[in-house]
Amino acid sequence: MAENLKIAQxxxxxxxxxxxxxxxxxxxxxxxxxxxxxxxxxxxxxxASRTFPASYSLEQVVAQLATQIPDNSDVCGWSLGGLLAIALAKHYPHKVARLGLCAASPCFLAAQDWPGMQAKVLQQFAAALSDNIAQTIQRFLAIQAMGSEHARADIQHLRQTIAAYPLPEPAAVQGALRLLAEQDLRSWLSTLSQPVRGCFGRLDSLVPVAVVPKLQALLPNAKFTVV
Structure with missing residues (x-):
């Protein structure tokens, strides 16, 4: 009988x-x-996820995501996805066995004691979104590839991979930008019981590499890699 039991992946x-x-x-x-x-x-x-909370609050967005995540999953988030992954690990700990952060921060906006994006950069994105969402996202991709030896090819590849899906809903894009601007989850991150691993880019202009020692101080047992 034991031979017929399958171990779930x-x-x-x-x-x-x-x-x-x-x-x-x-x-x-x-x-x-x-x-x-x-x-x-x-x-x-x-x-393909066209349904979203009207307020786009952190709690509601994370609650919607939690319905799609099996218990005891390894959850890795890039950028905004990392912020949401931290909130998932905090409020739905049974969903997150291990947490991965890829170019992500618990606090994206720069503060006196924390490296991050300048407020004016986020303000520029917010203003540009009302004019042309597609163009703003293309600019965002260009910023992501800055410093790469193959920046043009990297941007083209990213464009192709996301082009198979429709443009995001304008209200969701604005709401998600507010999350990046307003959320500070450092206190949550420091109290997580799950193992944490992180990967960061040496030339990243949006999540600067200077954030790594700050994260290490918050999570002495975590492992962070800079590429």
Missing amino acids: PSLVLLHGWGLNSGVWQGVTALLPAAYTLITPDLPGFG
């Missing part, structure tokens, strides 16, 4: 970043081991 959940969709993981998923059941949900209002 662990789930790996990948949460994409602001303005994009699950297609952005296309180049990564092919490299992941088959031992995982891979889940790449679109954030509420992005990609």
